[in-house]
Amino acid sequence: MAKVKKASESLTIMTNIVLPNETNSLRNLFGGELLAKMDRCASISAARHCERRVVTASVNHVSFNHPIPEGGIVILESKVSRAFSTSMEVYVDVWLDDPINQKKIHTNEGIYTFVAVDEFNRPIPIPEMLPETDEEKARFAAAFRRKELSLILSGRMKPLESVELKKLFQEPN
Numbered sequence: 001m002a003k004v005k006k007a008s009e010s011l012t013i014m015t016n017i018v019l020p021n022e023t024n025s026l027r028n029l030f031g032g033e034l035l036a037k038m039d040r041c042a043s044i045s046a047a048r049h050c051e052r053r054v055v056t057a058s059v060n061h062v063s064f065n066h067p068i069p070e071g072g073i074v075i076l077e078s079k080v081s082r083a084f085s086t087s088m089e090v091y092v093d094v095w096l097d098d099p100i101n102q103k104k105i106h107t108n109e110g111i112y113t114f115v116a117v118d119e120f121n122r123p124i125p126i127p128e129m130l131p132e133t134d135e136e137k138a139r140f141a142a143a144f145r146r147k148e149l150s151l152i153l154s155g156r157m158k159p160l161e162s163v164e165l166k167k168l169f170q171e172p173n
């Protein structure tokens with residue numbers, strides 16, 4: 001297995017059409033249906049990066065910016081944004097595609113943490129991740145801060161133990 005992999009090597013794209021049984025009373029895609037699709041897409045990216053079985057450790061953030069109507073074409077695009085020791089952050093971007101009017105609306109964004117595990121479900125080391133594009137570099141740079149926040153919110157880290165996150169609240173000299 002490579003020791004370093006590019007972000008693009010974990011790129012996963014899933015395209016779906018919204019069916020009536022996936023919608024809410026407003027005939028838009030039900031949020032829980034979308035979350036399941038996002039988790040699937042992100043888990044494939046994580047597995048592509050580490051070439052191991054992965055489990056979802058945390059859903060750190062999901063935004064719902066625009067409804068997705070019944071019959072809409074949904075494109076999910078995910079990539080590993082940073083790899084740590086055994087865990088990795090995965091970004092999922094969701095688009096509503098309108099091929100008739102040639103428009104694409106960015107409807108959702110999700111940030112997930114996955115952990116690579118062995119056959120006994122114990123965390124195992126993963127390859128480093130190399131960002132290349134400006135967007136990949138920006139997401140990579142802020143990922144450690146988000147990891148600390150997620151660990152604090154899950155009670156795995158005390159706020160004063162954080163390094164990057166604490167810097168946000170410190171006055172510049």
Ligand SMILES: CC(=O)SCCNC(=O)CCNC(=O)[C@H](O)C(C)(C)COP(=O)(O)OP(=O)(O)OC[C@H]1O[C@@H](n2cnc3c(N)ncnc32)[C@H](O)[C@@H]1OP(=O)(O)O
Nearest residue numbers: 043054055056057058084085086087113115123150151154
């Ligand atoms: C694809 C699916 O849908 S899977 C189904 C849903 N998911 C599951 O069932 C997973 C259930 N949870 C588990 O199995 C375990 O809690 C695991 C494997 C996630 C973690 O196991 P632990 O024994 O706690 O391992 P440990 O404390 O060493 O953490 C492993 C890594 O995960 C990271 N981690 C754990 N929890 C979090 C969290 N809430 N937020 C961010 N990172 C986390 C740790 O920081 C560590 O990262 P690092 O090694 O890269 O520094």
